[in-house]
Amino acid sequence: MKIEKKDVLKALETISVPGEGQNMVESGAIKNVIVFGEEVVVDVTINNPSLQAKKKTEVSILQAIHKEVYQKAQVKVNLKVEAPVQENKAPQIKGKPIPGIDNIIAVASGKGGVGKSTVTANLAVSLAKMGFNVGLLDADIYGPSATIMFDVINEKPLSVNVDGKSKMKPVESYGVKVLSIGFFTQPDQAVVWRGPMAAKALNQMIFDAAWGELDFLLVDLPPGTGDIHLSIMQSLPLTGAVVVSTPQNVALADARKGVAMFQQESINVPVLGIIENMAYFTPPELPENKYHIFGKDGARNLAEDLQVRFLGELPLMQTIREAGDVGRPAAMQEDTLVEQAFIDITRNVVEETVKRNENLPPTQAIKITTMAGCSPVNKQKQ
Numbered sequence: 001m002k003i004e005k006k007d008v009l010k011a012l013e014t015i016s017v018p019g020e021g022q023n024m025v026e027s028g029a030i031k032n033v034i035v036f037g038e039e040v041v042v043d044v045t046i047n048n049p050s051l052q053a054k055k056k057t058e059v060s061i062l063q064a065i066h067k068e069v070y071q072k073a074q075v076k077v078n079l080k081v082e083a084p085v086q087e088n089k090a091p092q093i094k095g096k097p098i099p100g101i102d103n104i105i106a107v108a109s110g111k112g113g114v115g116k117s118t119v120t121a122n123l124a125v126s127l128a129k130m131g132f133n134v135g136l137l138d139a140d141i142y143g144p145s146a147t148i149m150f151d152v153i154n155e156k157p158l159s160v161n162v163d164g165k166s167k168m169k170p171v172e173s174y175g176v177k178v179l180s181i182g183f184f185t186q187p188d189q190a191v192v193w194r195g196p197m198a199a200k201a202l203n204q205m206i207f208d209a210a211w212g213e214l215d216f217l218l219v220d221l222p223p224g225t226g227d228i229h230l231s232i233m234q235s236l237p238l239t240g241a242v243v244v245s246t247p248q249n250v251a252l253a254d255a256r257k258g259v260a261m262f263q264q265e266s267i268n269v270p271v272l273g274i275i276e277n278m279a280y281f282t283p284p285e286l287p288e289n290k291y292h293i294f295g296k297d298g299a300r301n302l303a304e305d306l307q308v309r310f311l312g313e314l315p316l317m318q319t320i321r322e323a324g325d326v327g328r329p330a331a332m333q334e335d336t337l338v339e340q341a342f343i344d345i346t347r348n349v350v351e352e353t354v355k356r357n358e359n360l361p362p363t364q365a366i367k368i369t370t371m372a373g374c375s376p377v378n379k380q381k382q
């Protein structure tokens with residue numbers, strides 16, 4: 001039996017190093033494969049120095065080759081352990097890149113009801129008004145609301161044919177392409193999703209959708225920091241995350257957990273910043289007064305404490321709530337304080353995204369900063 005190197009590599013693509021998401025070939029763990037007749041030599045380097053990880057890696061390589069290639073192959077595994085270099089800790093975009101989508105930004109909150117979906121919808125509309133191609137994926141499996149906020153509750157995504165494959169076409173509203181888990185559930189139906197089910201449904205909405213060319217895809221995550229988040233985030237190539245909180249202590253404690261979730265080693269998604277929602281209330285008849293109903297500057301202080309950018313604050317306003325309810329996001333307004341507040345926050349999000357994308361080609365960095373009305377950033381490392 002003549003063993004082909006390509007078949008060995010294919011077999012090794014079915015397994016991963018313990019503790020790592022990507023397969024061994026994709027992650028670069030496999031350094032070399034040499035085949036002599038029925039003999040196969042595999043050079044593999046792993047980061048985990050534990051005996052268990054070494055053993056497991058070796059056994060899974062043997063099993064994969066015996067099962068997928070040739071049962072009697074004589075396999076020799078040369079295993080090396082190399083501690084990860086510190087520089088490699090910088091967040092990297094994980095998961096398969098999605099052709100045509102430049103930036104995927106997750107919007108999260110620790111606590112429910114702090115206005116995460118409202119902020120996501122308005123960020124999307126502001127970005128679209130600035131001229132960006134924008135998509136919004138409502139992944140809030142507990143309470144999807146994008147269909148209401150974009151007034152598309154009675155619509156359904158159509159199926160379109162893209163390169164011979166049937167894909168889901170997002171529903172477009174106010175210049176934003178929207179897909180929501182809400183399109184697939186009845187309004188009065190309670191949906192109980194387990195982590196893997198939710199991740200599968202969301203993966204379909206991302207990878208099997210005809211998003212076209214997008215500068216930004218915003219993902220409205222469910223509130224909290226549970227298993228569902230882990231499975232969603234580990235499979236998506238996220239550019240960064242934005243955390244929304246009110247200034248209230250109970251919300252801040254959860255927002256802190258939200259930031260920690262993104263920063264934990266297995267996720268390692270850069271936090272672009274924190275947005276403070278419901279920062280204060282100003283009655284229309286007393287425009288000079290600010291009432292800090294949920295506390296003052298809580299999210300601003302949290303951002304400082306966690307050394308992430310404070311992206312801006314939004315007042316508690318009846319028009320923001322009404323706009324959400326009638327399905328015309330408040331950022332659609334022209335020349336109002338609300339519109340300006342969303343523009344300022346959106347610009348900061350764009351600026352942080354460009355900073356984060358250190359590898360973005362300079363021309364593209366300039367294009368996206370100028371579209372957002374920001375100054376072109378210097379792409380050289382300061």
Ligand SMILES: Nc1ncnc2c1ncn2[C@@H]1O[C@H](COP(=O)(O)OP(=O)(O)OP(=O)(O)O)[C@@H](O)[C@H]1O
Nearest residue numbers: 112113114115116117118143315316317320321324
């Ligand atoms: N700045 C604001 N001013 C007034 N009302 C707001 C503001 N932000 C959000 N709201 C209202 O607060 C309620 C909760 O907002 P939203 O649904 O966006 O929160 P959420 O964090 O996404 O909630 P969950 O994820 O738990 O479903 C909505 O009725 C929304 O219209």
